Amino acid sequence: MKVFDENTNVDYTFFSKIRGILLGNSLAVSVGKDGSKKRFRRFFVGGFIVRSKVFWLVVLALVVLIAVISCHAPRGIGSAGLDIITPSAPIIVIPDDEYPPYEYDEPEIEQPLPPEPGELDITTETKFIAGRYAGFLTWGYFRHSTGDLAVIESLVRDTYTGAELTLADIIEMEEIEKVLSLLAEAVLAHATDSAPYLDLIDEDWLAHLVIDHDGLGVLLPPDIAPWELGFMYVVLPYEELDETFKLGIEIGIRIPPHRPMVALTFDDGPSPYTEKILDILEAHGGRATFCVLGYRIQRQPETLIRAIALGSEVVGHSWDHADFTRLGSNAITNQITRTSTAIEEVIGQSPPPIMRAPFGQINNTVINTTRDLGYSLLHWSVDPRDWEYRDPDSIYYNIMRRVTEGSIILLHDIHPSTAEAMLRVIPRLIADGFQLVTASELIAYHYGELEPGVQYVGFRNASW
Ligand code: ZN
Numbered sequence: 507m508k509v510f511d512e513n514t515n516v517d518y519t520f521f522s523k524i525r526g527i528l529l530g531n532s533l534a535v536s537v538g539k540d541g542s543k544k545r546f547r548r549f550f551v552g553g554f555i556v557r558s559k560v561f562w563l564v565v566l567a568l569v570v571l572i573a574v575i576s577c578h579a580p581r582g583i584g585s586a587g588l589d590i591i592t593p594s595a596p597i598i599v600i601p602d603d604e605y606p607p608y609e610y611d612e613p614e615i616e617q618p619l620p621p622e623p624g625e626l627d628i629t630t631e632t633k634f635i636a637g638r639y640a641g642f643l644t645w646g647y648f649r650h651s652t653g654d655l656a657v658i659e660s661l662v663r664d665t666y667t668g669a670e671l672t673l674a675d676i677i678e679m680e681e682i683e684k685v686l687s688l689l690a691e692a693v694l695a696h697a698t699d700s701a702p703y704l705d706l707i708d709e710d711w712l713a714h715l716v717i718d719h720d721g722l723g724v725l726l727p728p729d730i731a732p733w734e735l736g737f738m739y740v741v742l743p744y745e746e747l748d749e750t751f752k753l754g755i756e757i758g759i760r761i762p763p764h765r766p767m768v769a770l771t772f773d774d775g776p777s778p779y780t781e782k783i784l785d786i787l788e789a790h791g792g793r794a795t796f797c798v799l800g801y802r803i804q805r806q807p808e809t810l811i812r813a814i815a816l817g818s819e820v821v822g823h824s825w826d827h828a829d830f831t832r833l834g835s836n837a838i839t840n841q842i843t844r845t846s847t848a849i850e851e852v853i854g855q856s857p858p859p860i861m862r863a864p865f866g867q868i869n870n871t872v873i874n875t876t877r878d879l880g881y882s883l884l885h886w887s888v889d890p891r892d893w894e895y896r897d898p899d900s901i902y903y904n905i906m907r908r909v910t911e912g913s914i915i916l917l918h919d920i921h922p923s924t925a926e927a928m929l930r931v932i933p934r935l936i937a938d939g940f941q942l943v944t945a946s947e948l949i950a951y952h953y954g955e956l957e958p959g960v961q962y963v964g965f966r967n968a969s970w
Pocket of ligand 1: 823
């Protein structure tokens, strides 16, 4: 390349050969006014500045600037040699003493208190009258730190039908004023300071009734009147309730539950000897269960009526003593319902839903059929074999050596020897402290409500 400046007469080719760093096609030259003696200061070649202190300073400044920026710039994904940001949060470790403890003012939300355990402090009592009606009473407190809560449950059940009796079933509602005045009397006798509250007594005060042994029990909860005596239990005597108590006929007989009881059961009647047995029961104040055959009922309907009037019970023992284990379900059903209907026609009420299978023979068909009909099965725990030993002394001995509290004794009122044996058996059992009750009464006391399809056996003497 030949470079000649006509104004200064300088041939610059010389310089280009010496420095030899001429790149590109653009060249600007700046020289001193004295021409060739001046050394060049700078070349501009294609935008490059070389051999200039300023140039190198600028380059240095740029390098430093890039280095500083690269240190402080956000670290990007994939930058070689830098941390890679992963989807999870970056882990930044800050020394504990660098920042004050992190404090977050949690909004105050009112949390419900966890339930505190309370304690149930209750008493349950079961009372029976004449077996047919069972009374249950539960009362007490659920004791808790927030205060005591009164707990009260009462129930009067007809064990024949399973029905729960209402106030109207128990009390003649037209005579309720008389009952309420008896209640006021009883409350006053129980707590003399209750007089100011007697005016408050109304039907609500009879909400918790139970049939007790000597009268109608009334439980008054602590909150019904402000005398602060807690629960109050008063008894309205049956004799004073008189005709206002609708179950009065049945409760003529009472069973003290603490005394041992046995049930005499007589099968296959009625017969002329049944009347003799009723004479003995009437004379000594005992009751029994008569398991009658349906076909015999119309021969002596008055015997059944008398048995009921004396507090005994009449239940079915099939129509004609057919072995139920040889019958199908329909035939068994017919035997049971036909006999029950015949009993009801005579005594004016349905017999209790329990029956004795002929020969005591049962199988699954018998159990299922009686259960479906709502009947229980009455078995026995003492069999003196009066049908075999037609001897009053043998019968007496066989009973007395085996009888125990809760026994159900199997007998047959079609044999004169059995009726004669009762002349000794009945007074002896009563003298020994046994209450002679019906099978339904004994079951109600010992087992509770009759359960369909269940066979009740009675208690055996452990010594034989
Ligand atoms: Zn029989």
